[in-house]
Amino acid sequence: MTESSSTYSSHPCFGSAARKTVDRIHLPVAPRANSRIKYSSMQIMQEAIQPEAALAWLDDVIAEGRKIDVVGITGPGDPLVLPDLTFRTLELVKAKYPSMSLCVTTLGIGAANHAETLAKIGVSHVTLLVDAVSRSVIEELYAWIRPSKKNVPLEDASSILLSEQSAAVKALKAAGITVKINTTVYPSNADHVGEIAETMKALGADIMAIIPFIPKDDEQEILLKKTDSITMAAARDLAARHMELMPEWEECGAAVKTETTSLLPKPTKSRPNVAAVSSNGMEVDMHLGHAEKILIYGPRDDGLACLLETRTAPKAGGGTARWEELAGTLSDCFIILAASAGDSPKQILSRHGLYVAVTDGEIEGTVDSLYGGGKKKKCKK
Incomplete structure (x- = not known):
């Protein structure tokens, strides 16, 4: 299969053509996480900023001469746990910079319910974080999943996650939004990547990124080493049999970093x-x-x-x-x-x-x- 069709090739996180020519910025307005992978860093999550502060930071970056083409909501938590903050941020950006592309990265819980709102605001691309389409693999990978305000037993949460992600792809596509699947490769899901690709493609997802697990600190590296190139090549081969793939992983686009002082x-x-x-x-x-x-x-x-x-x-x-x-x-x-x-x-x-x-x-x-x-x-x- 080819990599990056014209439908989304202009987006730095979705297509290769624009990755070196388009600048993007990720606004950290999502304050709460709804899951944790067992191999996640134990460092305290960055505190989110308010939508108005995020817009002010975007203004400052543009005033400094950066031509920002894409605004994404990716963290530090999940953008759809407290969706009103995400929606307000996107609305503020769209009102001031109507030509700017908007995207969101989410686990997908609640995405089906918010698909039409995202489309109405002007979100063109959504990345779903899908590391498994099997309850047993989910339960191997995740320390916990919080589908609502409270944690539920992982065996129950795994079923909810599968259902929510499936519904998310269908609803987002029905709303006219391009859907990318991000799959991080761990030892416990490396052989499962082909099944993820096949399942997501059948639901209507557009493209897939295969990402190596990379430790962020020494403590995390003790838990698990970076996914090696042989494992990554095998995972890509499995996925490519079913879905169009992004180029081999690299930090996409020319992202503006969210350093403390700049915020x-x-x-x-x-x-x-x-x-x-x-x-x-x-x-x-x-x-x-x-x-x-x-x-x-x-x-x-x-x-x-x-x-x-x-x-x-x-x-x-x-x-x-x-x-x-x-x-x-x-x-x-x-x-x-x-x-x-x-x-x-x-x-x-x-x-x-x-x-x-x-x-x-x-x-x-x-x-x-x-x-x-x-x-x-x-x-x-």
Whole structure:
């Protein structure tokens, strides 16, 4: 079979023709995972950012001269666990950059229910992560699968996953969306890849990528080594008998990396200041919800950032209204630093243009970094 037909050859994650000429960016707005492979890294998952912050980052990347053609939602969790965040991000991007291609990468749980919404927003391509089409292989590969809000026994979850992925391919194709299957090759599914390809092709999937397992850190490498070239060649041969394949795996497209510093917002003329919550005035050590006072930092006439004033935070217990009021109180700030914060204030404040950064850093050093100073304790998203 040929590799990459004209239907999707212009997409850097789907076709070879554009992989070196098209830039893409993955916006990390999906905060929750719905599965875990047994060989996954034990490192703490990157914290997701809010849709408005993701759009601001995209704006910054474009302003720096990068011509972004494709925006993808791929992580750090699964985009369809909390689909409203994914949909809002895609809608914001499409409204501001209508010619930009949109894509999503997902395990597929819930995808059938959201296929029409994805198509309506303008998503043209969806990648499904399919590492098995057999309950026994699923149960060998996965540590857990969470089809809803709670974990269920793996033997039950495996059946649900098979059903959800099958329904996802059918619904996505019916909605006019191109479907790629990503299969990572492990020792326990290497001989199973042909069956995956045959099953997915019969359901209507368009193309398949065969990906080697690659450890991300030393701890993960102890669990399992990188899939060798002989195993990969055999897996590709099995799959190619049934479905069109992507070229041999490499990191697709010219992706803009989601580095911590690049995701943080920058001061603007209307929002030049930094807000921070602290119990001692030196370190960011308070939960946002517990703060009674807000420290405001900003540039002086000579450009040096310093403490400008202290403002009173709205009283606790006001729910949504409290965060709406805080947004007004901090209307001249582009970021607020806190040791922790709930999802609700993050979302509400972000919609008002105020980014919530979770950090345990020393205030002055962090503020200095935000204004372009030397390398200090950096914020965690």
